[in-house]
Amino acid sequence: MAAPRLGRDLRVYYHTSAFTASGLTVVAHTKDVNITDEAKIVTASAMDLEYDVHGQGSKDFGVEFAILREGTDETSFGALRDAYDAQTMLWFAVCPAAKDVAAGKAMLFVGKVFKFNEDHPMDGDVAATVLLKNGDMSIFPTWTATPLA
Amino acid sequence: MAGPLLGRNARIIVNGTTITRAIDISVTDEAEDAKLTPRLQPYAVHLPSGKDLIVTFQKLGESGADYTLLQTAFITNAQDLVVMIVRDATQASQTALRFVGCCLKFNEAHPKDGVATTDVVLAITGLDGGPTRVTWTNPA
Numbered sequence: 001m002a003a004p005r006l007g008r009d010l011r012v013y014y015h016t017s018a019f020t021a022s023g024l025t026v027v028a029h030t031k032d033v034n035i036t037d038e039a040k041i042v043t044a045s046a047m048d049l050e051y052d053v054h055g056q057g058s059k060d061f062g063v064e065f066a067i068l069r070e071g072t073d074e075t076s077f078g079a080l081r082d083a084y085d086a087q088t089m090l091w092f093a094v095c096p097a098a099k100d101v102a103a104g105k106a107m108l109f110v111g112k113v114f115k116f117n118e119d120h121p122m123d124g125d126v127a128a129t130v131l132l133k134n135g136d137m138s139i140f141p142t143w144t145a146t147p148l149a
Numbered sequence: 150m151a152g153p154l155l156g157r158n159a160r161i162i163v164n165g166t167t168i169t170r171a172i173d174i175s176v177t178d179e180a181e182d183a184k185l186t187p188r189l190q191p192y193a194v195h196l197p198s199g200k201d202l203i204v205t206f207q208k209l210g211e212s213g214a215d216y217t218l219l220q221t222a223f224i225t226n227a228q229d230l231v232v233m234i235v236r237d238a239t240q241a242s243q244t245a246l247r248f249v250g251c252c253l254k255f256n257e258a259h260p261k262d263g264v265a266t267t268d269v270v271l272a273i274t275g276l277d278g279g280p281t282r283v284t285w286t287n288p289a
Binding site for chain 2: 057058059060061062068069070071072073078081084085087111112113114115116117118119120121122123124125126131133134135136137140141
């Protein structure tokens with residue numbers, strides 16, 4: 001049995017214009033990444049059926065994570081912040097582990113930043129909470145083998 | 150990594166006055182989700198809409214020009230407070246968040262066995278079109 005995968009190994013990458021192996025930038029100092037990917041249950045019933053029939057409706061996708069902040073703005077932090085401000089589209093790749101960028105798999109989606117909350121606790125580290133959602137009607141979230149072309 | 154940023158170094162500046170003894174600052178800045186569900190497509194599509202920006206914090210004590218400033222802003226329903234959020238006041242300069250807002254909450258707690266605190270909420274009014282990122286320079 002393979003060792004369990006650790007959540008700390010996951011990495012979120014972004015690109016400003018395409019899914020390509022080169023030009024992907026890792027989002028620095030992410031923690032507690034949660035990928036929400038669930039379908040709405042669509043139920044049909046008919047008089048001659050003993051059971052209701054269930055199917056998947058429009059799936060809902062989102063990636064939420066915290067970024068542990070440094071004193072200076074990292075490139076990735078600034079890029080996500082600017083994308084949130086301007087509501088610009090970014091190309092995202094979520095890899096279960098950093099090594100998966102070179103060989104493995106990645107969840108690809110095109111979307112926007114929906115949340116950019118900051119917490120400044122008196123007795124702790126500053127963290128920003130970021131929420132990403134898919135927003136392109138022609139490219140839907142999909143798991144793809146890496147490396148990307 | 151250069152070292153984590155500590156929350157205690159954050160500062161709130163209102164109309165040019167630094168709010169002293171402000172702790173546990175929380176900035177909520179998020180968009181509503183305008184969701185589309187195209188027929189025969191596997192995924193719903195999300196579009197950010199109507200963003201909301203709210204800052205909450207606690208202020209210790211109940212005196213000083215900064216305290217009076219917030220109290221007066223709440224009482225007079227001031228809508229044109231210029232608010233800046235500085236993440237690390239120990240630095241020489243940095244990118245800060247600036248917006249024009251109002252004071253939505255000014256709750257005072259006077260516990261018998263503790264320090265008087267005031268829960269404050271500042272929210273954007275949108276009078277100047279929205280928040281901006283500005284360069285803050287440490288006056289010290």
